[in-house]
Amino acid sequence: MKPYAPGEQPPPGKFIKLNTNENPFPPPPAVVAAITAAASGPLNRYPDPMATSFRRAAADALGLPGPEWVLAGNGSDEILTILVRGFVGEGQSLRLPYPSYILYRTLADIQGASWEQVPFADDWQLPAAFGESREDLRLVLLPNPNSPSGTIVPPAQIKEIADSLDCPLVVDEAYVDFANENCLDLVTQNERVMVTRTLSKSYGLAGLRFGFLVAQPHIVAELTKIKDSYNCDMISIAAATAAMHSQDWLAEKVAALNVTRQRMAIELGEMGFETVPSHANFVWCTHPSGQHKAIYEYLKANQILVRYMEFPEWGDGLRISVGTDEQIDACLLMIRRFLNQNS
Amino acid sequence: MKPYAPGEQPPPGKFIKLNTNENPFPPPPAVVAAITAAASGPLNRYPDPMATSFRRAAADALGLPGPEWVLAGNGSDEILTILVRGFVGEGQSLRLPYPSYILYRTLADIQGASWEQVPFADDWQLPAAFGESREDLRLVLLPNPNSPSGTIVPPAQIKEIADSLDCPLVVDEAYVDFANENCLDLVTQNERVMVTRTLSKSYGLAGLRFGFLVAQPHIVAELTKIKDSYNCDMISIAAATAAMHSQDWLAEKVAALNVTRQRMAIELGEMGFETVPSHANFVWCTHPSGQHKAIYEYLKANQILVRYMEFPEWGDGLRISVGTDEQIDACLLMIRRFLNQNS
Incomplete structure (x- = not known):
C-alpha cells in the first residue's frame, strides 16, 4: 500500500x-488566550467527548439549526477517516474527482475498499459521470474548492449530483472560507449531503488539528459511535471554540x-x-x-x-x-x- | 452496533x-509550562507528523533502543484503532480476555471483524486457550494490568503466550506505571509483541489525549502508513515531551x-x-x-x-x-x- x-x-x-x-x-489572539487558560484547567480529567462548547460556537457562527448538526474531529482528516470507515466496507467503493485530494484513495486502500476516479473536464467542470449511481458505490468525495486547482463547483450543480446519487456525497470544504459560496444549505435540504471543514487553513491553526463535519443530526449520531470516545483534547476544544468566536x-x-x-x-x-x-x-x-x-x-x-x-x-x-x-x-x-x- | x-x-x-x-x-508543572510556550508557537504551521521530540523523550525515559521504536497517537485509543485497522480485516478475528476493556470489541465491530473472549480463571489467571493459534485470528489484546480487576499477568507468562501465537499480541499497559513489571523487554525479544501506553492515567493528562505504541521499528513504519498524517497536534506533542521529562x-x-x-x-x-x-x-x-x-x-x-x-x-x-x-x-x-x- x-x-x-x-x-x-x-x-x-x-x-x-x-x-x-x-x-x-x-491564529486569532483569542485562540492563544484560550490555550493559555486551558493549560491551567483540569487536564487530569477527560475532555468533553462531544466538544459541546465547540459545537455550539460552530453552529452559531455558521447559522446551523443547532449543535447536533456538528461532529468535531482531530483534524478534518479524522472526519474523513470516520466517514470512510462508517460508509465504505471492504470490497465496496468510493468515488473522487481527478486530480484532487489523494488522501481519499489512501483511506480507501486502508479500508480494503476500491476507489474510482472521475476526471474533471478540461475547464475543471464535473462530468455527468460523477453523479451516476453504481451498485457498490458507497461514498462520493468532492473537495470544493478543489485542490490543486482552486476551482469551485457551484452548489446548484452539487445539489443535482447529490440528488442523482444513491449514496452520501461529502463536500470537503477545507478551503471554502476563501470562496464566496458553500454547501451548508444543501445539508439541510438533503440528508445525503455532508460538509467537512477544517481550522487548519483559514483560521491559521494547522498545528492544532481540528476539523468538523456538518451533517443531519441522525447521521452525526451514528458517526459518533465510530469515533474514538475522546477524539478531541481539552485544549484544542477550547482553542477551536475561541476560533469560532473570531469571525x-x-x-x-x-x-x-x-x-x-x-x-x-x-x-x-x-x-x-x-x-x-x-x-x-x-x-x-x-x-x-x-x-x-x-x-x-x-x-x-x-x-x-x-x-x-x-x-x-x-x-x-x-x-x-x-x-x-x-x-x-x-x-x-x-x-x-x-x-x-x-x- | x-x-x-x-x-x-x-x-x-x-x-x-x-x-x-x-x-x-x-499534571507536572513542566507540562503546563510547555503548553503555555507552545501557545505562542507557530500554530499556523502543521505539526511534526512523527512527533519526533516526543519519541526521543519516550525512548530515553523508557530505555528503548531508539525513537524509531515509538509511534505517537491521539490517546492510546487511537493507537488501538490503528492496530485493529492494520491487522484485522473484515471477517477476521481478534481475541481479548474477559472481563476486560470493552472497547476492543467495539473496534472489532466497527471493522466488521469478529471477536473472541477468553474468560479469566477465577483467580484472574489466563487459561492456556488465550495463547492458542487459530486460522482467522489476527490480533490478541491483553490489558495488563487488567481492568476492572487491576490484576497483572507476569511478563514471563506473556512471553510464553506470544511465542505460541501466530499473530501479534498487544499488551495494553495503560496502568503499568502503577505496577512493578512491564513488557517492554518482550518487545525487543519478539516482533509480535507490542505495548501500548497512555499519558491519561499516571501522568495526569487525560484531557490531553496522548498515547503511544512501543513496537519493533519495521512495525512502527508500517503502522505509520495507516495513521492520519498529522495525528498529534503541536501543543500535545510539546506537552507529552515535557511529561516524559518529568519522571x-x-x-x-x-x-x-x-x-x-x-x-x-x-x-x-x-x-x-x-x-x-x-x-x-x-x-x-x-x-x-x-x-x-x-x-x-x-x-x-x-x-x-x-x-x-x-x-x-x-x-x-x-x-x-x-x-x-x-x-x-x-x-x-x-x-x-x-x-x-x-x-
Missing part, C-alpha cells in the same frame, strides 16, 4: 513555506489573502504562466516551458518551498500557497529570475 | 470523580497513589468487601450483600462517582479509582454509611 505523502515540513523558520496551504498569519479576524485575514491571491495570478500571468481562477488560499499554475520541477527545485534551493504536483496521465504543475505579501514577493522574484536564466 | 460507552463525565467540580481512573493530581514527578505521584490504594483495599476489606490486589490506580471490589448498584447510586446521589460494572454471565462489582486521600476518605465514609443503613 502506498501511504499518503503530505507536503514537506522543514525545520521551522528556515524556509518560506508556500507548499501546504497554511495560513501565513498567526471578524477570519473575515479580515481572508480578505487580505484573497487580495494577494489576485496579485499572484496577475504576476504569474505576466511571466507566461497559465493560472486557474482560485477560490482557495493557493494558486495552481503551469508554464508553457513545462519546467515545473526545475522551478520547484530552484525555489527550494533558495529556501522557498512550493508544491510540485504530478498527476499521472494528466500532467504536472505548481501549487503555490498564498503567503504574506513579502513571502509572495520573494517567491515571484525567484521564479522570474529562474525564467530569465532558463529561457 | 452498540457503541463503546465511556464513564460518566459530570460538569467539573461538582462531583468527586472516582469512576474513570483519572489521576487526582494536576521524578511521576515516581512521586505513583508512590503516593499506591499507598492510598493499599489503604483502600484494607478499609474496604474491613467493611466486608472482597478486593483483588491491584497493580493499577483503581480497586475492584465486590460485597457479599451484592448491593453494588445500590451503593453506586447512593454514592452518586451524594456526588461521588464510582464505576458500577456489570459483565454478563460473570457478575458485577464496583471499580473505584484511587483519588486523593481526602476523596477516598469521603467515598469510604459514604460506603460505610450505606452499609450501616442497609444491612
